[in-house]
Amino acid sequence: MKKLALISVVGLILTGCGGSDSNSNGSNDNNTQAPSAVQGTIDSVSGNTIVVNGYSYQVDSANYAGEDVAIADLEKNMMVSISSIARSASTHTGGTQVGLEPTIVGLISDTNHNNGTFKVNGIELTFTDLSREIENGDWVMVSSLPTANAGYKVLSVVKFEYSNLTESVEVEGLISDLNESTFKLGANLSVDYSIAHVDNNGSSNRLANGLWVEVTGSMVGSVLKADEVEVEDFDEIDNDTEIEGIITWVANDKSSFDLSYKGRFLVNDNTRYEDGNKSNLTLGTEVEVTTKQANGENVATEIEFEHDDDSQDWNNNDVDFEGEVQSTNDDALSFVIQTQSGNQTVYVNQNTRYEDGLSFQTLHGQRIEAEAYKVNNQYIASEVEAEDND
CATH class of the missing domain: 2.40.50 (OB fold (Dihydrolipoamide Acetyltransferase, E2P))
Structure with a gap:
C-alpha cells in the first residue's frame, strides 16, 4: 500500500470528460453529458484517469487542504469533489481540479486487523478491508457515509504523510448535546468550540442540534479542541x-x-x-x-438509486409527533410538545421547514404535526405543520 503524500503546492490542474466511455468534448458515446460538478466516491483509478459516479476524468493532480496529492496515490472509494469552476478552467489550462473530501482525518489507534476495528480521533470505527500496512500512530483519511445511529459507514481508509499540518485533525458529523461551549459530534466525540470560528451563513453563525458540521482543530486528550466549525450544506451548489x-x-x-x-x-x-x-x-x-x-x-432533476443500507435500522430514526406545543426555548432552539404518550422536547435548526404559516416564534399553543429524526436520543424537527383535524 502506498502512502498518500501531501506536498505544499497550490494551483492544481486536472482534465474532466464525461462518461465511462468519454471523448474529448466532455460527453460519452451515449451522448450523456457529464454533470457540471460532482460530489461522490472514486469508482476506480487507472493511471491518471479516475471514474467518479460513472464519469471518467483525466487528472493531472488533486488536492486536500491546499496541498498537492499525487494521482498515483488516489484509491477507490475516496470521497472527492469536482467543481464546475474547475471543469471550465480546463478549457484554458488543459486541466481541472479534484478535491479530496474525507469525513475524518487524524491518527489511527486501537487497530485490530482481524475484525477491522480501530479508532481515529477517539471515534470507534469498523472497516473489514483495513490494510494491514496501516498501523497505530499513522495519519489516515477516512471516507464514509452517515449511519442511523449517528455513526459512520466507512468506505475507505487511506494512509498518508502529513507535511506541515500534523497537529490539525478533521471530523464531520452531527451535532447533539449542544451548549454554549461544547457539543457532541457523531455518537460520542466531545468538541470544545469555545474559541472556534463558526461558519454558518444560514443562521447568523448560530449552531444547532442536528446540523452536519465539519470541525478542524487538535485533539487534547479525548476532546477535539476546535479551531473552526463549518456547517455543511447544499445551499450554494451549481445547477446540474x-x-x-x-x-x-x-x-x-x-x-x-x-x-x-x-x-x-x-x-x-x-x-x-x-x-x-x-x-x-x-x-x-x-x-x-x-x-x-x-x-x-x-430540486432533484434525476435520482439514481444505488442500494439500501440494510445494515442499519433506519426506520427507528423517523418519528412523527402530534399534539399541542406547551413551550418554546429560544436559546436551545427547541419546543415541548404534549403528545398522547407525554411531553417530548423537539429541537429545530435552519433546515427545519414550517408549513401552514407557522414559524418557530408562533409555535407556542399551536396544535401541530412534527416530522423528526433522532440524533443520540434527541429529536430534530425536519418539518412542522398544523395538525390535520380531518
Whole structure:
C-alpha cells in the first residue's frame, strides 16, 4: 500500500470528460453529458484517469487542504469533489481540479486487523478491508457515509504523510448535546468550540442540534479542541451538480428528502428516476442526485438509486409527533410538545421547514404535526405543520 503524500503546492490542474466511455468534448458515446460538478466516491483509478459516479476524468493532480496529492496515490472509494469552476478552467489550462473530501482525518489507534476495528480521533470505527500496512500512530483519511445511529459507514481508509499540518485533525458529523461551549459530534466525540470560528451563513453563525458540521482543530486528550466549525450544506451548489449520498429523512408524502443530513431536495413531476421510482425514496437508500435551483430550493432533476443500507435500522430514526406545543426555548432552539404518550422536547435548526404559516416564534399553543429524526436520543424537527383535524 502506498502512502498518500501531501506536498505544499497550490494551483492544481486536472482534465474532466464525461462518461465511462468519454471523448474529448466532455460527453460519452451515449451522448450523456457529464454533470457540471460532482460530489461522490472514486469508482476506480487507472493511471491518471479516475471514474467518479460513472464519469471518467483525466487528472493531472488533486488536492486536500491546499496541498498537492499525487494521482498515483488516489484509491477507490475516496470521497472527492469536482467543481464546475474547475471543469471550465480546463478549457484554458488543459486541466481541472479534484478535491479530496474525507469525513475524518487524524491518527489511527486501537487497530485490530482481524475484525477491522480501530479508532481515529477517539471515534470507534469498523472497516473489514483495513490494510494491514496501516498501523497505530499513522495519519489516515477516512471516507464514509452517515449511519442511523449517528455513526459512520466507512468506505475507505487511506494512509498518508502529513507535511506541515500534523497537529490539525478533521471530523464531520452531527451535532447533539449542544451548549454554549461544547457539543457532541457523531455518537460520542466531545468538541470544545469555545474559541472556534463558526461558519454558518444560514443562521447568523448560530449552531444547532442536528446540523452536519465539519470541525478542524487538535485533539487534547479525548476532546477535539476546535479551531473552526463549518456547517455543511447544499445551499450554494451549481445547477446540474450530481451528488452521491444517503437518504437521511423523507417527507411522508415523498415530496422531499434530506441527503446525508446536509440539505433538502424537492421532488416534482419532472424528476427522472433510474433503477427505481418515487416509492423507493426511503431512509437509508444510497442515491446519486442531480439537482437544479428553482425559487431558492434545490430540486432533484434525476435520482439514481444505488442500494439500501440494510445494515442499519433506519426506520427507528423517523418519528412523527402530534399534539399541542406547551413551550418554546429560544436559546436551545427547541419546543415541548404534549403528545398522547407525554411531553417530548423537539429541537429545530435552519433546515427545519414550517408549513401552514407557522414559524418557530408562533409555535407556542399551536396544535401541530412534527416530522423528526433522532440524533443520540434527541429529536430534530425536519418539518412542522398544523395538525390535520380531518
